[in-house]
Amino acid sequence: MAVPKVVKGTDVGQTDTHSAKLPGDYDEATFGNALIPDMVADPSISDINGTFYCYATTDGWGRGLATSGPPVVWTSKDFLNWSFKGWSFPSDFDLKYWAPSSIVYRNGRYFSFPTLDGKITAVVADSPLGPFLAPNGQHVTKATVHPFPLKQDSAIDAEVFINNDGQAYMVWSRRREAKLKPDLLSLAGPTVTIPTKRQGYSEGPYLTKRGGIYYYFYTLGGGETYRYAYMMSRTSPMGPWEAPKHDIIARSDPAANILGPGHGCFFHPQGSKQWYFVYLEFGRGGTTRQIYAVKMNFNADGSIEPIKLTKNGVGAIRTNTETSANLALDCNATASSTRPNYRVRLEKYPRLNRVETYTPSNAVDGFNGTRWMAAASDKSPWFEVDLGSPRLIRRTEAYFVKPAAGQAYRLDWSLDGKQWHIYGEHDNAVICSPHRDEKSVRTRYLKLTILKGDPGLWEFRVYGVPARTY
Structure with missing residues (x-):
């Protein structure tokens, strides 16, 4: 969730007076083919019954981390054409909404763990689209919100991973991890700190599994200089952890005008072996970020190849739902x-x-x-x-x-x-x-x-x- 400093009173910078010197394709090369046609950050992607759901911070509302846009859920059948309708919380929702987690289905309800007014909070819904409510059925407002029962000490950016045996694990900022009770509403054991190879401030964690190996991803730095590193465990979601030789898999590439590959997610579509990394990019500075998707690949030993970041997009990864030509294109x-x-x-x-x-x-x-x-x-x-x-x-x-x-x-x-x-x-x-x-x-x-x-x-x-x- 860290954001860089910007010029006071703006989210972008200073007026440019040299526009005539910019090449005709300047914007396409600089800002490229973002996944979502809006300013969003901290994405978590869930693939449920043939539909992709993107839960993210709504950016572009000014005043940096003093505010956020309202919560919405973007959906797509093909990963190319995205849409949303209405807010994902009731209309009386009045908290800052940051870094919602991937959705988790348990006991007939969908769970999400967004950071609300700076604190991790559990919310539930009967549909992955919402409306999300408190677990007791109340609307979530400043007057009624109940943060998740953990030490709320710079606790942001929660993600929940469900292991093959059904046991749930939560990871959150500053390398913290704990088991969850079956109802997902409280911790089932002590909070541990994952012993990563790299030190320093860390957020945007992600825990997942592939081919018998558990992967813990975490960010380093922030703003223009975000980096993503990872650890591996061949034993359990809580380690013991080992650092691969090349543990930094994503970093800024100023030559390609790609800055700050920050808080994102790592996933593969149902029925596919191809994995993807969806990351936030620095954008226009401050909370004016957008998200981009790239493919990621693994070596034979399970380690991850360094990810070549681009802003080209990955196109439709299922059958393109739009069969007609866009007649306005380049008109x-x-x-x-x-x-x-x-x-x-x-x-x-x-x-x-x-x-x-x-x-x-x-x-x-x-x-x-x-x-x-x-x-x-x-x-x-x-x-x-x-x-x-x-x-x-x-x-x-x-x-x-x-x-x-x-x-x-x-x-x-x-x-x-x-x-x-x-x-x-x-x-x-x-x-x-x-x-x-x-x-x-x-x-x-x-x-x-x-x-x-x-x-x-x-x-x-x-x-x-x-x-x-x-």
Whole structure:
């Protein structure tokens, strides 16, 4: 959960005045193909009955660790197209929500162990989507919250591992571990400190098993200089532990503009032997992070090959659920205004050129790490895409910036860019991503006017029948 310092009053840095010098593909190379089209951190992925569930901290709400975005659960059938609907807690939830754990199913309920207002807390739900409540059925609020019964001394970032015999183990920050009782609501023994090879502050732990070997992953450092290390045990989830020769498996790669591979998770999909590492990246500084997925591979002795970090994404790892072409991809896009570029302030790598641009083309480039943002002074922000020629469309998807706060908008279509007709009209802010509108029309232009919510788009997609088929 550690975050770096940023310029006072911002989450990004200082205004950049040299945007003309940036190459055309700058944003794609710098921010790349994030897994989720939003600012999230501390991801935990669960694969349940053919659906991937991503539990994560909602970033991008300003004021660093003094706040967080509300809790949501992103889901995907193919690991490529992600969505969520509504919050995962009742609407009276009022705590800071950080670092939710992977979901655990026990006794007919789904358990999660997020850090709420800085303390590990157990919550339960009848569905992996929530709504999550206290184990006694109460809503979880500042007035009713009951932290997990362990020593809450810088205790954050809990993860729970279930061994083959059904015994549950919890790991949390600063290398701590303990067995859990069968109901998962209290410790079943003493808290131990895992004797790792590397010392220093550590968070973002993860405990798992592969081929008879238990793996304990832990972070070192933070911000721009996060590293991930691991230990192995061939005996039990509590050791004895051994350090492989090459125990650091992920670190910053400034040459590739990848900084701070921090708090993440390690998993393999059901029925697959391929493992993946999903990590948070430094982003724009402060709590403006995004998450990325890469493949990870093992040596014959069970040790892990050093992970080559990229921002390319891994694509669909099950059958792609979207069978139609995105007609808006790389089309000409315009907008009412564009926010000035921002140069991210870096402390460890001050000479590294990391600038975020906000041009309208970012919303049709197919990358979840780039976005269009209207100028802060724009009172009537709109975004328009030209499909190049009249196309038969059937559906649109708008991935707004800061979707957990909700958006209201109007979407219009036109054949000539002059006479406009309503395609979708939503006067009340709705909390979801993406926002979908469905109607079969033949159009060339689409214009989205934002009525409520942050004026920006990660992606705007248009689906229909390709021109050559009619």
